[in-house]
Structure formats: structure tokens, C-alpha cells
Amino acid sequence: MDILSINNLSKSFRQQQVLRDISFTVKQGEVIAVIGPSGSGKTTLLRCAAMLENADGGSIDLGGISVVESGKYADKASLKSARTKCGMVFQNFNLFPHMLVLDNIIDAPVHVLGIPRQEAVREALALLGKMEMQEYVNAYPCELSGGQQQRVAIARALALHPEILFFDEPTSALDPELTNGVLRVIRALAEEDMTMVIVTHEMDFAEKVADRIIFMADGMVVEDGPAAEVIHNPANERTKAFIAGLKSGF
Amino acid sequence: MTFFMVSALVFTLSAADAVKRFTVGFDANFPPYGYVENGEYRGFDLDLAREVAKRNNWQIVLKPINWDAKDSELNSGMIDCIWNGFTINGRENSYTWSDPYVVNEQVVIVKDDSPLRKLADLKGKKVAVQTDTPVQKALKKGGERYDLGRTLSELVVVPDYNNAVMMLEAGSVDAIAMDIGVAKEKSKKGGLLILDEIVMSENYGIGFRKGDTKLRDIVQNTLLEMIDDGTAARISARYFDGKNVVALGRIKSAVSEDANVSGAGFWDNAGVVTLELLKGLLVSMAIFFLTLLFALPLGLLVACFRMSGNFLLRNFFRIFISVMRGTPLMLQLLVWFFGPYYLFGIQLSKLSLFGIDYRFIAVIIGFSLNYAAYFAEIYRAGISSIPRGQYEAACVLGYTRSQTFFRIVLPQVVKRILPPVTNEVITLVKDTSLAFSLAVLEMFTIAKQIASASSTMLPFIIAGVFYYLFNFIVAGVMSAIEKKLNYYR
Ligand SMILES: Nc1ncnc2c1ncn2[C@@H]1O[C@H](COP(=O)(O)OP(=O)(O)OP(=O)(O)O)[C@@H](O)[C@H]1O
Ligand SMILES: [Mg+2]
DSSP: OEEEEEEEEEEEETTEEEEEEEEEEEETTOEEEEEOOTTSSHHHHHHHHTTSSOOSEEEEEETTEEEEETTEEOOHHHHHHHHTTEEEEOTTOOOOTTSOHHHHHHHHIIIIIOOOHHHHHHHHHHHHHHTTOGGGTTOOGGGSOHHHHHHHHHHHHHTTOOSEEEEESTTTTSOHHHHHHHHHHHHHHHHTTOOEEEEOSOHHHHHHHOSEEEEEETTEEEEEEEHHHHHHSOSSHHHHHHHHHHHTOO | OHHHHHHHHHHGGGSOOSSOEEEEEEOTEETTTEEEETTEEEOHHHHHHHHHHHHTTOEEEEEEOOGGGHHHHHHTTSOSEEEEEEEOTTOTTTSEEOOOOEEEEEEEEEETTSSOOSGGGGTTOEEEEETTOHHHHHHSTTSTTHHHHTTSSEEEEESSHHHHHHHHHHTSSSEEEEEHHHHHHHHTTSSEEEOSSOSEEEEEEEEEOTTOHHHHHHHHHHHHHHHHTTHHHHHHHHHTTTOOOOOTTSOOBOOOSSOOOSHHHHHTOHHHHHHHHHHHHHHHHHHHHHHHHHHHHHHHHHHHHHTOSOHHHHHHHHHHHHHHHHSOHHHHHHHHHHHHHHHHOOOGGGOEETTEEHHHHHHHHHHHHHHHHHHHHHHHHHHHTSOHHHHHHHHHTTOOHHHIIIIIIHHHHHHHHHHHHHHHHHHHHHHGGGGGGGTOOOHHHHHHHHHHHHTOSHHHHHHHHHHHHHHHHHHHHHHHHHHHGGGOO
């Protein structure tokens, strides 16, 4: 079953066309890595899929709900229920600084979904355990390292039980020694068959975790195939050049 | 909120008086004609007015007014007459006058060790006068004593006599030209000398709204009766040491030697002054807390409208904020108080809400709207300083717009805006003194009244200490809140 299906998606900022005719699907349990040069539109694509940005044309289906059909957005109620299907993890975490770690995680389940507090707390503790963050339940975000904050952000997204989780360069704001903890928990999620779309520059990680890799350039999907194939045997010249560039070590 | 209060007021209009009210406007800084003693209004003119009201079965209302606003007070119906050692000369055509009931002299006082002894000695000297008094008008260009006025080096116009006496004692003016009754009162504490030569002589009358001859005739006839049966003489004796000064219809010299007002001695007691000021402090605090109570939430609402997507709404509140911040608060207070009459002909003077005078309500409306504008800009800066990522995280988590605002944005805004809000709150403590422009009896108004009854700086010094202590506590509370919110970042 397709959790996310994008067809002929396009998006412009003023004169500049940022996304052109993008189409791909994500199946239940699939992990997809999106790679590509800076400015190629990866973030914009995720933001359109997560409904933070409005597409100009094309269609998006999320968890069986048609969000946008040929450039026309669905009614409010449909958008609201589509909203609960996806979660998003940001490059710079965006935790709520005035709330404890625990409150960051349970606030939405309690106030948006109406889950009883006790139950939300029980689940939050379990999620923090999975994120190797159980000791920091009663800390404020400012007391945590970047890697720890990102793991709390992942727990916060998971607490709403999304069917698909988007990651926009989850480790690029972190010092290198902090990335491992975050990548480890994402891998653990992949092993539990969490459906995920991850924008990343970490090729080794992409190869190990992703089922498929999408390579974007100039707002288009240039290549879309099994991870190992795209990395070791890319069909497109631009993909080759990009991967070669990464390997030669920028 | 405040608009709602105004409309509630309009409804109480119908609760008009069964007994006619006779509202006398006076300057409470003008002994012996009208002043404050022991927290009560006393004075020669006020006692006359009380007796007139009593004989006509009227309920008397004594309204201390801001002298500069006397015409607005009278024309808008806030007061029925001005009865206040009120000089007719030079104002003949501005009011409907009673016949003169006192003849008064304008004299010059100097320090007793000063070499000045004659009016001619004033040549090249600095002379102080109270604003909008007949002697000021007379000495000005075009006035009847411009021949004297032109010889002076400077005519210093001061807001009240008390100020003038302080300037004289400090040597920043050489002489003061003033009413003889006041001059005698001021010179009693010693060190001052009244020159023998008088500047001019003038008549006191009761000023009524132009055309209001009906009320004038009733009051004047009653006053005549009081003169005939000796009541006026008895009242006069209370203030002018046994001598009858009332001269209605039979002009004669007004003020006796040794005018006697007990005020000065009475107010020498710092304890009594402090007690009176404390009463004023309560009113100042009421203005302070009510303003915060209304302005803080109102400011948030204004900030939201100011940032609204609706063109009309956004620009209306942009202009509102710009006007509120761009004009003096004192002027706004006058508009809220007199505006209803001048714009809509509604006389709010007789109104009250739960027994609260409209004066006070106008002050609260004026302060709340003015401070709401300042707070709105602070809120707006605070709201736009919240990073976009916070909104996006909330959006992806499914928060509604209002949940995002109240659960995520506002708590962070509160922490960020605390320092500028503290500044405004401290300014507010001091701004409460502007309520004097509507003669609301807050601490500064009372300090001014006591100071002019006793010719000392003491009440101002004590009031200053109270303002400082009040602010000291406010600053302490605000920094405690700031500390409390310091639990993150
Ligand atoms: N809000 C915006 N307004 C105008 N232009 C934008 C906006 N957001 C993105 N762009 C432009 O769209 C293009 C694609 O941006 P996007 O952030 O999607 O790229 P990206 O692939 O995520 O790049 P990076 O790897 O650097 O994060 C860029 O040229 C960018 O300047
Ligand atoms: Mg990006």
C-alpha cells in the first residue's frame, strides 16, 4: 500500500521554479533517502509533503487521503486528518524551549489528540527509552546537546503515531561526534518498519538504511532506484558526478 | 472593554437627580476663597455657595477643577458656575456674571530684605504672575497696566502661587504680582512684604455659563438675602478676622487687614500631610492597577489586530497606535473627559458607575487605551521575534492556530518582553500624576493643593518619596518575575 504518492508536483517561489514535475511513491515500511546538491529543492519537497508549503500544481496523497489534486487543495477537514498521518523532524530540532523534555513530547498527544495524560506520559517514557534519553525526562531543551535535542524531537514526532516520518537533514546541524546517536535511532526505527523519507548528505548511512534513493537536481527527480544501485552504479551522469564529488571528500 | 464601560455609563444617564444639584467649580489652590484643609474643602466662597444651595434646597457638589480647563468644564455642563475669587475685569464678555460681591486689590510682594519699595522700583526686574489671572492680563501687552508691565525685564508666568513664592524665596524672581487676599496669606509666614502701592483693583463675581441668567438670578437673589440677614457677614468673619468683606451691590474695600486662615499652621504637621498623601496614594494605586488590568490584555488584542491579514483592521490599529503614542497622554485625558460633550452633546458629568465619578472613569479609559498602544508594540516585537520553526513544529504536530499562540508562542513572548514591559510599568507609576489634569484626587493633585495652602515644598518631597518607594516595590516584583522565568535559555 502507498503511504505517500506524489504526482507531477510543481512549485515556484516568485519567478523561480523550485520543483518541476516530481513524481514518486513511498510504500508502507519503505525508507527513502533523498540526496542532491544544495538548492535542488529537497527541503521544499519535504515541506510540500508535510503541508508546510502549498504546491502550485500536481497531486499529493498522504495515507490514503487526497491532500491536493491537480493543484487544488482539499477541504479543511481532510487536511486536518492528513496532518495526523505525517510527522516531521527538522534540521534545527525546533523543540519548545519553555517546556520540559517530557512536556515537549506529551503536549501534542494530550492537547491535540486528547489522550489521557497518564497514558501519554507512559508512552513518552517508553519512547525516550528507545531514544536512549530516559535520564533527561525532566531537563529543558537548552540543557541538552544538539544530538540529544534531535532525539527528543524524533520522540516528539513519534508520540503522535504518524504513518510516515519526514527528516530534513537531521544531523547536519550537529557536530560530527553527535551524529551517530541520532543515526542509530533512525536505523532502529527502520528495523521496526517505520515508513520514512530522509533528506541526508550521509551516504554511508543512506546506503545502510534506505531501501531506495532519490537523486534530485534542479527541482527534478533525476534518478530513483535501489540504494546500492544509485550509489555504486548510477545511470545518470549528474548522479555520477555528485556521488563522485562526495567520495572525493568535500 | 472600555467602550463597553462608556456605553454602560450612558444608560445611567436616566438616573438623574430628584433633588437639583448645584455644582460649583473652583481651584482648590486658592486660599482663603477655596482650599483644602484636613482633607475637606474650605473657604470663603465655598461657604457662601453651601449656604446658597441650602436655602434653595439644592444638593451642593464642590468640584475642584484644573484652572486651565475651567471654560470646558463650564460649557460642557460639568459644573454650573465658577465661584472662586473669580475676577470680572477683563472677562466681562466671557461669562454671565453676578454683580461683584468682593472688591479686591492686586498687589506686589517682595522679600522683606529687598530694596524694592515702589512700583517704579520694579523697572528691569523679574516679576512672577499666576497663569490666566487678571493681573497677568493687565501687565501683558494691550493690558490696562502695560505701562508697568513694559518696564519689567521679564514677566514670569507660573502655574500657581505656591510656585511663585518658592521662586521668590529662591531669588529667581524679584517680586510677585497677586491678589491681596492671597498675598496676605502668603506673607503671614514671614520674610515677605506687600508693597503699599497697588497695581490695580478688581471685582470678584460668580461666573455662570453664558446666557444662564436664570441660575444667575436665583443665586444672586439668595446671596442678597444672606447679606441682608447678616449671614454673609458671619461667613466673612470666619475667614477675614471679624471684618465683613461682602459688598454685593455696594462696592467697598474687600479684604481686611490680617486675613486669617488657619491652613498654614495646620499643614505644618508632617504627619497630617503624610496621612493626606497616603489617601491620594490609594487613588494613584487604583489608577495604576486598573490601567494594567485593562491595558495588558487590550494591548495583546490590539497587537493581534495590528498584525491581522485584514487590510482595514491592520491599518486602523496601526493609526490607533500611532495616534496614542504620538500625542500627549494629558491631552488624551482631556479628550476622554470633555469629548463626549463636545462631540455628541452628552453630559457625562452627572453620571457615575457604581458611584465612581466620570472623572475617574475618563482617567482609566485614557490611561488604558494609551498604555494598550505601548504594550501592543511590545507584544508585536515579542511575537515577531519567535522563530518560524516554532510555528512550523506546532503546525506539523497538529496544533490549531489558537493552541499554537497560547501554548507555544505566548509563554515565550512573555519572557522576552518582560524587560520593556517593566520600563513601561515604572513609567506608569509616575504617569498616574497626570490625572491632576482632570483634578482627580490622586497623590500629586493633593500634594499640589496642600503645598499651595501651606507654602512649603514638604508635600512634594513626601510625595516624591512615596512615588520612589512605589516604584522600588514595582521594580522588585518585576525582577522577581523575571528571575522566575529564567528557568530556560
Ligand atoms: N521561502 C522561500 N522563498 C523563496 N525562495 C525559496 C524559499 N525557500 C527556498 N527557496 C529557494 O528554492 C530553492 C530550493 O531550496 P531548498 O531549500 O528546497 O533546497 P535544498 O535542496 O533543501 O538545499 P540544501 O541542501 O541547501 O538544504 C533554492 O534556490 C532556494 O533559494
Ligand atoms: Mg534543505
